[in-house]
Amino acid sequence: MTHQHTHTTNYGRLFGIGIALNIGYVLLEFSFGWHINSLALLADAAHNVGDVAGLLLAWIAVAMGNIKANQHHTFAWKKASILASFFNAAILLLGMGALAWEAISRFGQVNNVQPETIIWVAGVGVIINAITAALFLKGSQSDLNIKGAFLHMAADALVSLGVVISGIIYIFWPLSWLDPMMSLIIATVVVLSTWSLFKRSTHLLFEGVPDDIDPKSVSDALIAHPQVRQIHDLHIWAMSTTENSLSVHIVIDQSDNNSFELLKEIEELISHQFKISHVTIQIESLGFAEQCSSLSCTFDPQPLSGQNA
Numbered sequence: 001m002t003h004q005h006t007h008t009t010n011y012g013r014l015f016g017i018g019i020a021l022n023i024g025y026v027l028l029e030f031s032f033g034w035h036i037n038s039l040a041l042l043a044d045a046a047h048n049v050g051d052v053a054g055l056l057l058a059w060i061a062v063a064m065g066n067i068k069a070n071q072h073h074t075f076a077w078k079k080a081s082i083l084a085s086f087f088n089a090a091i092l093l094l095g096m097g098a099l100a101w102e103a104i105s106r107f108g109q110v111n112n113v114q115p116e117t118i119i120w121v122a123g124v125g126v127i128i129n130a131i132t133a134a135l136f137l138k139g140s141q142s143d144l145n146i147k148g149a150f151l152h153m154a155a156d157a158l159v160s161l162g163v164v165i166s167g168i169i170y171i172f173w174p175l176s177w178l179d180p181m182m183s184l185i186i187a188t189v190v191v192l193s194t195w196s197l198f199k200r201s202t203h204l205l206f207e208g209v210p211d212d213i214d215p216k217s218v219s220d221a222l223i224a225h226p227q228v229r230q231i232h233d234l235h236i237w238a239m240s241t242t243e244n245s246l247s248v249h250i251v252i253d254q255s256d257n258n259s260f261e262l263l264k265e266i267e268e269l270i271s272h273q274f275k276i277s278h279v280t281i282q283i284e285s286l287g288f289a290e291q292c293s294s295l296s297c298t299f300d301p302q303p304l305s306g307q308n309a
């Protein structure tokens with residue numbers, strides 16, 4: 001079967017830049033947070049250590065996806081990208097939960113804030129996080145793993161922007177509930193935007209059909225081929241966040257001896273129309289299909305019939 005593996009962008013440099021920027025920002029936040037005794041800055045510095053870990057995770061996943069298969073790992077380590085996007089979504093959701101919890105506990109507390117320093121440090125955070133997010137904007141449209149990295153960095157730019165805005169308002173109206181209020185709003189926005197990443201990566205972990213492939217139109221397209229009498233045992237799943245797989249049993253007439261031509265056409269159809277690169281097809285005669293143990297292993301079983309369409 002054909003193995004037309006798609007070429008992926010070299011993300012190594014982008015991840016290197018993103019990680020370096022974020023480590024620099026952690027050091028800045030930590031030293032200023034320590035200096036002005038701001039729990040908010042120290043907490044965000046700790047959060048950004050988690051970001052560096054998240055970027056590393058996505059980078060490792062991309063690198064693992066490039067490792068060649070061997071006889072013990074015939075699919076190589078492609079699935080690492082799905083696992084990384086799942087963990088990035090989970091970490092982001094947990095982080096926002098912690099932020100919301102912290103914010104709620106701060107309502108009614110009076111604390112000594114130095115808004116100028118906080119505005120300045122958070123302003124740098126907006127720039128650092130926006131630059132890092134921009135690095136991954138292009139890849140985020142086609143690759144769930146890169147989307148995880150992008151979404152997290154964009155969310156962090158938003159968090160920092162919220163801190164800047166509430167700092168500016170604080171200078172004019174020193175209201176103690178401003179900061180926790182802003183944190184709650186940000187946490188809500190981030191959770192709403194991360195939920196689909198969490199759902200989609202979990203779906204792919206359970207070999208779900210990728211969102212951009214409609215399984216019904218795949219099976220309709222296969223059935224529509226004039227040589228195809230019936231199909232069964234159709235499986236479509238994601239090997240990684242960039243590569244999809246399909247396997248199917250195709251039933252043809254006993255007298256049909258043009259099956260190599262059929263194979264070529266079906267492969268063409270699946271790889272071009274549905275962007276599925278790894279295709280495995282089992283061709284069966286009607287007589288064989290009646291005995292096939294996988295006859296009912298399909299989402300839309302159709303009866304076998306010997307009649308020509």
Ligand SMILES: [Zn+2]
Binds near residue numbers: 152153156
């Ligand atoms: Zn973050």
Ligand SMILES: [Zn+2]
Binds near residue numbers: 249284292293294
């Ligand atoms: Zn079969």
Ligand SMILES: [Zn+2]
Binds near residue numbers: 233234294297298
């Ligand atoms: Zn099956």
